[in-house]
Amino acid sequence: MSALPGSAEGTAVTGLDSSPVEPPAADLPPLTEQVRLEVREIIARYPQPRSALLPMLHLVQSHQGYVSPEGVALCAEELGLTKAEVGAVATFYTMYKRRPTGRHLVSVCTNTLCSVLGGQRIFDALSADLGVHHDETAADGSVTLEHAECLAACDYAPVVTVDYEFYDQQDVESARALVAALRRGEKPHPTRGAPLTDFRGVSRQLAGFDQYGGEDARAAAVDAEGAIGPTLAGLRLAAERGESAPPMPGPEEPAADTGEPAETVAPSGRTGETPEAEAADARVAAADTPAERAGAAQAHPDRGAEYGQPRGRQRAGTETPPAAEPATGTTPPVSPPHPPGATDGKA
Secondary structure, X not given: OOOOOOOHHXXXXXXXXXXOOOOXXXXXXXXXXXXXXXXXXXXXXXXXXXXXXHHHHHHHHHHHOOOOHHHHHHHHHHHOOOHHHXXXXXXXOOOOOOOOXXXXXXXXXXXXXXXXXXXXXHHHXXXXXXXXXXXXXXXXXXXXXXXXXXXXXXXXXXXXXXXXXXEOOOOXXXXXXXXXXXXXXXXXXXXXXXXXXXXXXXXXXXXXXXXXXOHHHHHHHHOOOOOOHHHHHHHHHHHHHOOOXXXXXXXXXXOOOXXXXXXXXXXXXXXXXXXXXXXXXXXXHHOOOHHHXXXXXXXXXXXXXXXXXXXXXXXXXXXXXXXXXXXXXOOOOOOOOOOOOOOOOOO
């Protein structure tokens, strides 16, 4: 499939949004001094300031609904980066939006399993109902629709998320009913996970701030019940059948000398060599490269011999040379050679 750079189709295929940042709308809320203080609070969490950029971009979205030119400039100024460096990050990740979003972000998984089970049909139906394509917002500002390459929930396929909260095992009719409820201002409870807020609220949470307005509400959201039957299906079937996984073996005790070949840790004593020579033989045999072999041979007690031959066989060049006469400090006289036919004076 070919697509022009910056087009909705190109973004859906590549996962990267190459379209330009749209200019700010007249009614776009400004990034106030309070936002700047929150930005600095994020920066203070990290030993390296530029590590704070990702949550800072989510914070900008939580206030303005997308990563605006003003938001890019604010992040660049606070981090001492160029706007190009900030923009490079904002255009790489699809969770950062380049144009204003609706109250809710509806993502439809169209990857392999979800698509086979109806994900593409769901997307097509919602696109027709809303009159939009990928990464476009309905005219009433209620919903932004997007393809999602994978939502990591294949056991619940087909999957739709609203503001990154899961609505599992959808079909065309259930998904259309879900979006219709969102457009009426309702917030159906996700199949699992926290209660639904909106896109700006979840962006604030991703920036590391509370979107629920208090400890009790946050705890209730974290502890919200959800249907997790498909995930636990394997455990249920195993319990019914009396099946269990084999026990995991415990960690093996490391050898006493992990830097040596195994056979050198405890010499066998069966080769007729000293333990040192047997260990040296093993080092040579275990060498992986000529350089390692040469190094091991250089440290061998029988340095100068040929190594690596089967044990118990005489190595070439290892015969002990005849013992030299002890030095006396004087040079013995050298007898002149006998002429041919000469005798030594004996009869």
